[in-house]
Amino acid sequence: MVSPAPHGASGQRGRQYRYHRELFPALHDWERTERSIVAFTGGEGPEGLLGLDQMGHFGPHGCDLVADAVAEAVAGGVAGGPGGRVARGAAAPGAVRGGPLVLCELGSGFGGALRYTVDRLAARGIGVRGAYGIDLVAEHCAVSRRISRAQGRTAVAEICASATAVPLRDASLDLVVVTGSMPHFPDPAAVVREAARLLRPGGLFVLTEEVSLTPGAEGPSAPFRAVHPPDVFFTTPVRERLDQLARAGFTGVRRRGLTEWAAALLAERLKVLRIFRGSVAGIYGDASAELIRSTLTTARDEYLAGRLLPTLFTARRA
Numbered sequence: 143m144v145s146p147a148p149h150g151a152s153g154q155r156g157r158q159y160r161y162h163r164e165l166f167p168a169l170h171d172w173e174r175t176e177r178s179i180v181a182f183t184g185g186e187g188p189e190g191l192l193g194l195d196q197m198g199h200f201g202p203h204g205c206d207l208v209a210d211a212v213a214e215a216v217a218g219g220v221a222g223g224p225g226g227r228v229a230r231g232a233a234a235p236g237a238v239r240g241g242p243l244v245l246c247e248l249g250s251g252f253g254g255a256l257r258y259t260v261d262r263l264a265a266r267g268i269g270v271r272g273a274y275g276i277d278l279v280a281e282h283c284a285v286s287r288r289i290s291r292a293q294g295r296t297a298v299a300e301i302c303a304s305a306t307a308v309p310l311r312d313a314s315l316d317l318v319v320v321t322g323s324m325p326h327f328p329d330p331a332a333v334v335r336e337a338a339r340l341l342r343p344g345g346l347f348v349l350t351e352e353v354s355l356t357p358g359a360e361g362p363s364a365p366f367r368a369v370h371p372p373d374v375f376f377t378t379p380v381r382e383r384l385d386q387l388a389r390a391g392f393t394g395v396r397r398r399g400l401t402e403w404a405a406a407l408l409a410e411r412l413k414v415l416r417i418f419r420g421s422v423a424g425i426y427g428d429a430s431a432e433l434i435r436s437t438l439t440t441a442r443d444e445y446l447a448g449r450l451l452p453t454l455f456t457a458r459r460a
Contacts (some may be wrong), residue, residue, distance in 0.1 A: 154278060154328060157374050163370045184354060199322040201451075203407055204350045205255050207400075208319055209262035211456050212243075215346050216268055242269035243316040246340065248305040249323025249332060250275030253286030257298060259319065275300045276308050306332040313342045325354035325375040338390040341459035351453040352404070353441050355380050362449050366440040369433065380451055392457035401445050404452035408442040 201209075243263070247256040256275045263270055275298065277283050283302040290298045303309055307329055318337040327333045335345050351371060356362070356377045362370070378386075380397075386414050415435050423431040444450035 156381050157371075158384070173401050188403065199255070200350055200352055200404070200407065201255075201411075203350070204321055205262060205455050207350060208321060209259055209266060212263060212317060212346060213266040215456070215458075218378050229421050239251075242271035242316065244272045245270060245317035245319065246274035246276055246307070246308065246310070246315055247319050247321060248276050248337065249320060249322070249326055250277045250286065250300070251279075251282050253255055253289060253298070253300065256286075256319075256320040257290065257293065257295060259321070260298065273298045273364075274308075274310065276303055276305055277279055278302070278304050281321075295381055299386045306336050308340060310340055312339055316342060316345050318347050320349035322352040323360060323376065324349060324351055325370075328376050330354070330376065330378055330383070331389070334386045334390045334392075338392060338459055343459055345459045347387075347455075347457045347459065349455045351383075351451065351455065352432045353444070353450055353452075354378060355383060355451040355453050357448060357451055360449070362444050363440075363447070366444050366449075369436045371438055377450075380453070383455070387455070391460050393460045395457040396456065398454040400452040400454060401448075405442050405445045408438050408445070412438050412442070 182397070245260075247259070250256050253275045256273055260270045260273050275283070275286055277286070283300040286300045290300065301309065305323075306329060316339055316402055320333075320337075324333075334347075341347065342436045353362075353366075353375060354377055356379050358379055361367075361372075361377050384395065384397075413433065415431070415438070419431065441450070445452055
C-alpha cells in the first residue's frame with residue numbers, strides 16, 4: 143500500500159513548497175544563484191546548471207537515461223535501455239511518433255530537468271514542438287518561467303497544476319516523463335492514470351524512480367525519514383506500481399533496475415560535496431549544503447540495503 147498521508151492539493155502545495163524552500167532557498171533568487179553556479183561549474187548552459195539545480199536528484203545523468211529511452215522508442219527499438227527487462231505485458235513498446243514531439247513533465251519543479259531533456263532529445267535528432275512543465279507549487283513555476291525566458295525557451299511552457307488534474311486535452315501528448323518526482327505525489331495511482339489520459343495511443347511514459355519505490359510493504363529506515371519527511375516523500379511497493387500502470391492501460395511495461403548505477407552516482411555526488419563543501423555552501427548556504435549531504439547519504443544507504451529500488455520504467459499507452 144502507498145504510505146498514508148493527506149491528499150488535499152492545498153495542503154500538499156504548502157508542504158512541498160516549505161520542504162523545497164528549505165532545501166534550495168537560493169534557487170528562488172535564481173539570477174544571483176545562476177551567476178554563482180556558472181562561476182563554479184564554468185558552464186552557462188542547462189547541463190552545467192542542472193548538476194547543482196538537482197543535487198538531491200539524479201540530475202543530468204537521470205535525464206540522459208530518459209532521453210535514451212525515448213530515442214530507442216522513436217527508432218522502434220526496445221525502450222528501457224541495456225539491462226531493461228519486460229515486467230508486464232507482451233512485446234517491446236511500439237515507437238513514438240517520428241515527428242516533433244509534444245511532451246510534458248509531471249512534477250517539473252524549477253524546470254531544469256525538462257529543459258535539459260528537451261536539449262538531449264534534440265541532440266539525438268528528436269524535435270520537440272512543445273514542452274509543458276507541470277508543478278503544483280506556484281513559486282516553483284514562477285522561477286521556472288524566469289529561467290525559461292532568460293534562456294529564450296519559446297517551446298517550453300510552465301503550468302501550475304496538480305499532476306492528477308492537468309489542464310491539457312485528452313490524448314494530446316506524445317510523451318509524458320517524470321524525472322524523480324514520484325515520491326512527491328501522495329496519490330501516485332492517480333498520477334499514472336493522468337499520464338495515460340494525456341497520451342495519444344502509442345504514446346510513451348518514462349519515469350525515473352529515485353526514492354519512491356520499495357521492494358515490499360516495509361518502508362525506508364528512520365535515518366532516511368529524518369531528512370525525507372513522510373508527508374513530503376511517499377513510497378509505493380514495486381508490485382503496486384506495476385499494477386497501477388496496468389490498470390491505467392499501459393502495455394509493454396519495462397523495468398530497469400538502477401541500484402548499482404544510482405549508488406555510484408550518489409557516491410560521486412557526495413565526493414564532490416566533500417571536496418567543494420565551501421563553494422556549495424556559498425551557493426546554497428551552510429544549512430542547505432548539510433541537508434543535501436544528509437539526503438544523498440541516506441538515499442544511498444537505502445539503495446545499498448535494498449530498502450529502496452531506484453528504477454527506470456518505460457511503458458506504452460495502448
